[in-house]
Structure formats: C-alpha cells, structure tokens
Amino acid sequence: MPHSAFRTSRTTRIGAAAWIVAVVQFLVVQLVVEAGWRTPYSWAENNISDLGNVSCRMWDDSRPRYVCSPLHDVMNAGFAVHGVLLFVGMLLAGACWGRGGISATSRILLAIGAGGWVLVGLVPADVDENLHVGGALLIMGLGNLGLLLTGFSSRSSLFGGLRSVTLSIAVVAVLAAGMFFGQHDPGIGMGGLERIAACALDAWTLVMALAILRARRPDTAREMTSGMCEKALS
Secondary structure: OOHHHEEEOHHHHHHHHHHHHHHHHHHHHHHHHHHOOOOOOOOOOOOHHHHHOOOOEEEOOOOOEEEOOOOHHHHHHHHHHHHHHHHHHHHHOHHHHOOOHHHHHHHHHHHHHHHHHHHHHHOOOOOOHHHHHHHHHHHHHHHHHHHHHHOOOOOOOOOHHHHHHHHHHHHHHHHHHHHHHOOOOOOOOHHHHHHHHHHHHHHHHHHHHHHHHHOEOOOOHHHHOOOOEEEOOO
C-alpha cells in the first residue's frame, strides 16, 4: 500500500525520529567501544554483550575468548538508551499498528523487548549472567515474537500495509534467535547470528520510520498532535 495513502501526525513523526536515533546511536556506540579494545574484536565471533563486560578475563565456557572492554560503561549506557528510545518510538507511533488484539499484543511484546535492552545495559553479562541472559531472551524471544505478530496487523494500518516487509524481517529474526540459543552456527559466527537475531528489529524500525516520514502530513492543527497514523481521505 502506498505510503502517501496515509497521514501521520507530528507525534507519530517524533516517534519515527526516536527510532532512527535509537538505531544510529547504537551502531555508533558499538563502533566507538570496539575501537577502544586492545585485543581484536570480531562482529562474527564476539557477542554484542562482550562490549559491555566490566572485567578483563577469559569469558564463556561454551566459546572461550578473552574479553576486555575499556569503554564498557559507554556500551552499557548505549544499551539502555537504545531500549528507551525504542520504547518511546513504539509509544508515540502506536497508532500505526492499527486497532485490535493482535496489534495491542504485538506492541506489548515489543515494549517488553525494548525493556530487555535496558536490562542488559544495567546488568552486564559478567556481573549477573542469569539476569543478562534474561534480558537477551526478552529481546530475541518476546521482542521478535512481537515483531512477528506485527506482521498480522490490520491491513488498513500503515504497518499492516507493509506486512510482507515485516514478516520477512520477523521470520529471519525468529530463525536466527532459535539458532543462536541452540548454538547452531550456520557459518556466519555466533556473534553474527546474534546480531541478526537481536538487531532485526532495528532494521524494521528504520524501514517503518521512513514509511512514517514519507506519509502525508495531517491537514489540520488538531491532527498535527493527535497521534494519528491513518488512511487519507483523498
């Protein structure tokens, strides 16, 4: 469905902007923190969480590797900010899911997933591994399930009109998450697999943010701040 068939309010557009900032800052923070490593850091072999570990030592019995991240505080702040901005975007752009139980449930699951990013930032893996893994499960488990459900939002909504895009990203995210937690490396490294499972939502939010920003602006001052994300009448 053409994006121009919808009108989006200022509130919704602010939500879209929050998503874009969330994704950009998260990428930049990873690159900055990685640059602070004195030992090689691999996006294929290292977990994202390695960037936030507070101690310098051998880590992870299943895949032993030396982890030392001098800028771990920056990374952990980046995790938390990422989650907060994702949640803000979901709150402000909520009308784009449309109405109905599926849309409401998907938003709740995605919000819980966003909370998972805050949790992994507050509790680094080498401080409390169980809590940290719990946060990862919220992100890659419930969060990706919420993304999958979003693919079944009403076709009359903006996001429902982009169902094929959402479902394509969601299926890849769910499969990657299953393979990651099952420790089945398809040849891209466990770190690469984790990035697909954890950051597929980021790719989706960028696509949806652009769709929101490309939609028509509302016609009246009241509509500018109403949280609207609906079909235009003309």
